[in-house]
Amino acid sequence: MNFSIQSLYNWYRNLLRNPTYRWWVILGTLVYIVSPIDIIPDVFPIVGQIDDVVIFSLLVSELSGLAIASLKARKSSPDVSTETVDVDAVSMK
Numbered sequence: 365m366n367f368s369i370q371s372l373y374n375w376y377r378n379l380l381r382n383p384t385y386r387w388w389v390i391l392g393t394l395v396y397i398v399s400p401i402d403i404i405p406d407v408f409p410i411v412g413q414i415d416d417v418v419i420f421s422l423l424v425s426e427l428s429g430l431a432i433a434s435l436k437a438r439k440s441s442p443d444v445s446t447e448t449v450d451v452d453a454v455s456m457k
Contacts, residue, residue, distance in 0.1 A: 373422070380426045393423045 379389045396402070397416045406412040 376422065377426055380423075381430065390423065390427070393419060 376389070379385050397420055400406060402412065403415045404412050406416070
């Protein structure tokens, strides 16, 4: 089995793009950042925070990309119909 940082990144990114798992991945990432159990423990002054910063920046960049794509999609397809409807009005007395 080939393990690489790129394959791990692609797996994480695809999970974030899946609406079924998105909130679970966000919650899991935030728990990982707050948790004292890390790949590199936070006991070590600077090196311990590097993995937290990298994962948090990855989460923020992917979520901002999803938000921008969502806004662009919403802006390109308006919900309001622009067609004009011609109606014959009848006076009722």
